[in-house]
Amino acid sequence: MIESYENALQIAVLLVCVGIALVRAIAGRSRTWTLLSFFYGSWALGDIFWTVCLIFFGETPQISLVADLSWYASYIFLYLLLRHVAPPTSPLAQRLLPWLGPVFTAGMALFFMMRGEVFSNLIYAALMGLLLFSAIHRLVDGRRNIRQGFLCVLIIAFCLLEYGLWVSSCFWTDPEPLNPYYWFDLLLTVCFPFFLAATRRAVAS
Amino acid sequence: MSTIENIYICLAAPLLLAIVCLGRDWRRALSFLLAGMTACLMSAYVSSFISSALDTDLSAASHEIAPAVEEIMKFLPIVFYILVFEPGKKSVINGAFLVAVGFATFENVYFLTSYGAWELLRVLIRGFGTGAMHVSCGMVVAVGLFFLWDQVWLRVVGAFALLCFVITFHAIFNIFVNQPGVIFWVGSVLPLTMVLLYLLLFRGKINLS
Numbered sequence: 001m002i003e004s005y006e007n008a009l010q011i012a013v014l015l016v017c018v019g020i021a022l023v024r025a026i027a028g029r030s031r032t033w034t035l036l037s038f039f040y041g042s043w044a045l046g047d048i049f050w051t052v053c054l055i056f057f058g059e060t061p062q063i064s065l066v067a068d069l070s071w072y073a074s075y076i077f078l079y080l081l082l083r084h085v086a087p088p089t090s091p092l093a094q095r096l097l098p099w100l101g102p103v104f105t106a107g108m109a110l111f112f113m114m115r116g117e118v119f120s121n122l123i124y125a126a127l128m129g130l131l132l133f134s135a136i137h138r139l140v141d142g143r144r145n146i147r148q149g150f151l152c153v154l155i156i157a158f159c160l161l162e163y164g165l166w167v168s169s170c171f172w173t174d175p176e177p178l179n180p181y182y183w184f185d186l187l188l189t190v191c192f193p194f195f196l197a198a199t200r201r202a203v204a205s
Numbered sequence: 206m207s208t209i210e211n212i213y214i215c216l217a218a219p220l221l222l223a224i225v226c227l228g229r230d231w232r233r234a235l236s237f238l239l240a241g242m243t244a245c246l247m248s249a250y251v252s253s254f255i256s257s258a259l260d261t262d263l264s265a266a267s268h269e270i271a272p273a274v275e276e277i278m279k280f281l282p283i284v285f286y287i288l289v290f291e292p293g294k295k296s297v298i299n300g301a302f303l304v305a306v307g308f309a310t311f312e313n314v315y316f317l318t319s320y321g322a323w324e325l326l327r328v329l330i331r332g333f334g335t336g337a338m339h340v341s342c343g344m345v346v347a348v349g350l351f352f353l354w355d356q357v358w359l360r361v362v363g364a365f366a367l368l369c370f371v372i373t374f375h376a377i378f379n380i381f382v383n384q385p386g387v388i389f390w391v392g393s394v395l396p397l398t399m400v401l402l403y404l405l406l407f408r409g410k411i412n413l414s
Contacts, residue, residue, distance in 0.1 A: 022406075026406050031352045034352045035352070038349065038367075038370065041370065042370050042373070045370065045373040045374055046373060048377055049373050049376055049377050049380075052377060052380050053268075053380070056380060056384060065269070066268070066269050066272065066273065066373055066376045067373065069273070069372050069373060070369055070370065070372075070373035073365075073366040073367070073369035073370045073373075076362055076363075076366040076369075080353070080359065080366075
């Protein structure tokens, strides 16, 4: 039950964020805000699908591919957003630090593959690795201004919260409020509205 | 040969003749409609095959397999059109709409022949619910592609993400319309609301003429 409430809260927050981003996208015919709308919308659809399956069928989907597709899409839209508002200004392979992202996600993928599916974990690792790499790369790039840095920091925090969520779901499965899984999910919910502010700052820069 | 192929032949034949006879722009529009109908026929085969291969029940097939298969099949004619003819942005976007309309039309005709057409309310729900759902999925792809057209890599990555987006939307719709009571009505009205919102919000902003 607690999961349904928690998901409902996240869906509500996401729908408000979709609305705000969509209004800005339409008002300015802006690709940036359209991408952000699609990011929020994809995530919300994945959440809605998962929650609806839990409510109507009393179990998680038999084939989780549909919800996964939606979350893959949201990572792709987030990457496209980052690339659009902060295009890379130096060659990608020049620094070592950004490679920490893909190395971390590859390690985590191995950990998750020992416990679950191989294919979906590989895709998640690839997308998360790409997001972390791109965000860190832009952050360590000296020519980047601080307004764009906020979006990069937020994306890194978002990815780490996601990993916190996934790892906690491996060790804590009890549906009780003290379960760290719910806390990570709640932090993720809190994180979503900040993308609006971060995008606005990045656009303003 | 089962009924679905007979219906397909009956609907496709006049379209095919018109495609041969008409001028270039009309021919293209009707070809998209025909491609949508063909995609619908193919989806029926592929969905049935995957459902039996994975041994899923009817409910899971309806909200987990059919949406993915249908949206991918609907997208294939557009992919073919982009790769072979290298058309412009507006042409592709209009094409995505028309393929969706062709798909919805064929699906509705098959529904009517299977379940009858004597209940007006049921027919209205079918037409403005499921029909509008296919059109609204085409609309989301069209709006998304409009903003992501500039570079080839952006188009490819964006198209994949948009496809994932509409698959999930379609799946949620299928779950809702298979529930009784209020949920059914909410599900049925949702796509039409989206189409109306599109007309209100985007119509003046995206010039497809």
